[in-house]
Amino acid sequence: MSNHANRTGKAGGLYARRPDIFPRAVDGFYRRLKWAVMAATLAVYYVTPWIRWDRGPYAPNQAVLVDLANRRFYFFAIEIWPHEFYYVAGLLVMAGIGLFLLTATVGRAWCGYACPQTVWTDLFLHIERMIDGDRNAQMRLRNAPLSVTKVAKRVSKHSAWLAVGVLTGGAWIFYFADAPTLLRAFVTGTAAPVAYSTVALLTATTYVFGGWMREQVCIYMCPWPRIQSAMLDERSLIVTYKDWRGEPRSHGIKRTEGVPTGDCIDCNACVQVCPTGIDIRNGPQLACITCALCIDACDDMMARIGRPRGLIDYATFEDCEEERKGAPPVPIRRTILRSRTFLYFGGWAAIGIAMAIMLGARTRLDLSVGQERNPLYVQLSDGSVRNAYTVKVRNMETRPRPVRISIEGLPGALVWDSLSEESTAAQSLTLTVAPDQVERRRLYVRAPRTGPQPADFRFRVTALDPQGGGDDDAARFDRPETLR
Template sequence: MSSTDNDPAPSLYAPREPVFPRRVSGWFRNLKWILMIFTLGIYYLTPWVRWDRGPNLPDQAVLIDLANRRFFFFWIEIWPHEFYFIAGLLIMAGLGLFLFTSALGRVWCGYACPQTVWTDLFILVERWIEGDRNARLRLHKQKKWDLRKARLRLTKWIAWALIGLATGGAWVFYFADAPTLFIDLLTGQAHPVAYTTMFVLTATTFFFGGIAREQICIYACPWPRIQAAMMDEDTLVVGYREWRGEPRKHSEAVKEGEPQGDCIDCMACVNVCPVGIDIRDGQQLECITCALCIDACDDIMTKIGKPRGLIDYMASTDEANERSGKPIKPVWQHILRPRTIMYTALWALVGFGLLFALFIRADIEMSVAPVRNPIFVTLSDGSIRNTYDVRLLNKHGEDRPFHITVSGNTALRVQLEGTSDESVNVPADSTYLQKVYVVAPAGSAPANAERTTFRIWIEDTSNGERAYKDTIFNGKDN
């Protein structure tokens, strides 16, 4: 038996090496701070913005009213049957993601993705409490727990939990009046669903932003696997100018006396990377195009008196042209190309379609459902009566009188259940179900025909706005 027979089998699993990014300053880092403050501000503060819609409507600017099945967004009110507006916005979001990816790679992932934004916030808190990269590494490698390590970790976890609690709390505020729900949450009178939702979101925010971090981007997110379909050789991504940086200071080529490249192997680009990769190894699935490595490398190049841009936003065609000494394309030519123009045109087309649908939609609507049991009733005088459930929708902020009539056959007449008039008062910003009887006199054409098409009209008598639905009158089969 050979000695190798007793060797343990190689492990197919490598334990995770936690990433502790170093603090960096620069243009891209400042842009990320601005976007983080902007996006978090929108998320946390939007439920508290008020918008006056009148005495009968909620005054919260953005509200998902599940109880009444409506969505309020400032002056826009979306009803359940208008869900195509939400679908259109989702399509625009997808096309926008395709557009930005085609032009600038995973720029969404690097700057505006919620996972990135909250991870940045959690790392910032961690840095405030435990120190910069080296201090956090020493604390991580310290196997023995002492009072200092326990105090720092507990403080960090409490801060993370409070951020997670604020995140879950802000989310539930979108589904109810924020000030009222806030008081109910503090006094223990809120619905159990609110507490459950806050607990789940607190736990997931704590885990995703504080514990998993880059693992979500690498393993859980599907976007890295499909982004290549949106990119081509003209897409601007973060890249390393190998032709200028190699050979590095510590490579064998330098030891043999060959000229040294600009890269001094300082590892600054690796130490600031939030996903822990080395951009000098080329494009990688893990790269989120946050460009922090550009800031770190530019800072080092400035200090050693070398030109900035060793790591930079560049396309694969730029690298080939630079190697051969040819001029590179200007940025606008990389961005304005057939692929991005197509995505922009589709995005704009969907947007204009939604705006057009929003401006032409009526403030009053109706639906008609014939009652099928029975299909018709023969009255004592021989006339035929059909029954219809007419649902009236009044989108105005005040009660409106609706007058109901029929057209298409002069023999038909209308009767409304519960009133001798042909008008009904529909409450503000609500639907109202009215049972409508349509009667055809004995011997008339509709009474003697098996099916007669006619139209039911409603008119808002306060402003003359009208709507209609076509339906069928069922008579005797002679």
Template sequence: MRAETDPSGSGAHPDEWFASAKKIYPMAVHGTFRKIKWAVLFATLGIYYFLPFVRWDRGPDAPDQAVLVDMAGRRAYFFFIEIWPQEVYYLTGLLILAAMGLFLMNAVAGRVWCGYLCPQTVWTDLFLWVERHTEGDRRDRIRLEKQPWTLKKIGQKISKHTLWLMIAWWTGGAWVLYFADAPTLVMDLATGQAAFAAYLWIGILTFTTYALAGHMREQVCIFLCPWPRIQAALTDEEALNVTYRYDRGEPRGSLKQNLKREAEGLPAGDCVDCHQCFHACPTGVDIRNGTQLGCIQCGLCIDACDDVMDKVGKPRGLIAYDTDENIKRRMEGKETFVRIVRPRTVIYVAVILLITGIMAYALATRELEGVSVLHDRNPIYVELSDGAVRNGYTIRLLNKRQVQRDFILSVEGMPEGTRLEAVGINQGVSGRPVIGVGPDTTREVRVLVFSPADAEMPKTTPITFRITETVMGEVATGTDFFKAP
């Protein structure tokens, strides 16, 4: 097995390999894993490009875009879920779930994320498809690079880069649609009336997509992305990885050489040294050299090898998802096994289920109203001429529903005879302020609390402000203190 620092399997230092690296021309392959990659590509890009246009009715005066990050309104919408700025802990939960999901995939099948779901892989696959349809497959592209510049070559190059830029431009355009009403923003962009920030981000993402997926490709996976280094520390000997089964393939040689060796009674492997696995690899890895940093576990070398095995009349699976431990067991004549359920994977699944359960419970039980209290700092309290003491507060009421709601404000923890006033707010029938809060918004009010003149109170009294919704009786509280001389 080659060292993890050797992407090419050549034994060279990464800096030396980078300096001597040649352009990679992956060939087109057909098979099970290529079909899986196409399915993932169409599904993920379909979601990414068209999800901003999906509508979701949230009632009058509310955004009807199913997935929207409303920076101006300080909200994030995901279908029936609405996230406020103070609920950023949901984002923390999602990040933990994403990390645990990556760890679980790595424990089961190595860099399966890199090979199928990573945005770099998905867009690179799409760009390679365009390249093949404009310039031809591997041999055609190599031949084209060596040819002098002709009108035909110029036309092929212009066609390829034009299509790349169009895909990159729509990639950046789709991204900004998640931050504003998609149909409206499309019209504004087309008529030149959109905000400068929209054009700026489209330009940035167009350039990065074009550069990363079109030109840098395998360099992103090998040199820029930190995940290969991280996953190398997380993997174990029981994780399934794309593996060359050298117990069956060696000694390798051409088909004629191997047949001759078999006729002479000498050992001969199934590998016919055709290099199709190497030519199919999008990162230029020869999997026969063992696990390497550049291998993204995409399985395309498996499809290429299986196709060759079919042609030479050998069983499929010379390259397959397997473990080094199984190869050793086969060489010793022992039975092989695949153990997906083991302590590592059980722990990852348990953490994922726990975090998911906590987030689901928090969403199901979260309050749709709230109150926050800020005590005046200067002066902290005021002694009145009649002996009473006044404390001032700034109270913000929160209404997460899409309808206007009225809340009765009261204070608890103060002695009997305490008076509560909200500046500019009429007192209700009960003598307590009734504060109206608009749909899906907050309202800030100035509140004064007066202690009775003859009350004996400690210098600091913990108090609770309570708001009670007038129709459904929903309650929220906020705590602070009352200061006395």
């Protein structure tokens, strides 16, 4: 019996009604692996915003925080400013290459085990089984007339799904503000409207995607299966039915009857457990998310009839061809250790190492300078020239920092700011930048009109605090016309 209990799509039409799929519960190695991955991924998602990380009195103590209001991204000891967004871009590139690497080594393992759509759909299916029962009970309930029991089960199931949706959306907003503070505000009705609308939106999408659309998201909405078909090669692992071993199916024929049959007894267990409702015996398909539950179901059946496991198994196309000719199964390391996976791993690791080095070496002080254009310069009565600049000093530490701004490469130049008198002009200027802030000052530079002047000069900012370790930054500036 097909897992598609009710397919009514018109042949050749553009629309096919979603078939009802009632995946049967199964136990086995891959099912347990999926439970473990589900527990780990859900724990990471729900717990992460509640982890605290002490950054001192001037910065939030939430370990992972996307602080949109102050334009910062905190990840444990790392703080990313908007001008350092290339680190986030680097992480996204690493995630992309990591996905290629995973696909080249273990096929669509991401889809089958760790993709949020898979994890949440699995969770919704589990809730459905707890309330409605397993596959057969669900089918009976679907066909049963309306009754108090049926209504109670339906209400319970959809309420539980909606509760998961609320928790999912609720957890998401805690990544964008201090979690305990936001939770208090949320339950007392004083949080920002965007918090409520985000939770409402994510509740709806989780409920619809996990409860109603399920495999339709993988088959019709997600681009990854299409990209993947271009990425798989003859040495990529996929879930395969070994037809040379399974065919012809016995389907009730006893081995003692003398009719030549394969190992497949046509029990349909592999189809009944499939969350996307396909029959893997028809060959590799786009709808197969490689969750391997059919392997567990078939291994269980093989154990019962006393045949070796692996009639449905992870295998590569190349391995299948060799096994078909009678060669022994190929070790999995051949799939993993090959030039393509080395290439992906090399690219992935190189970006990671480069980012780690850059993060370790980055200065926590940043200087930017812009020349005032109106007026471009002022020629003073003694022949010296005065120019004005807007200087921004960014202190990326979570403590106040005294800094010195000096002029390099412009002999005799003096500097002062708009908060002081010209009479206080000196070769450098000292100021304090608040923690995690940008200090903006208007500076004046006066240079004597004596002798030849260099082609350009530099502003240099140097941290003066003992912990600063000589942190500094410089901005090269073209010599103004008038200083020639």
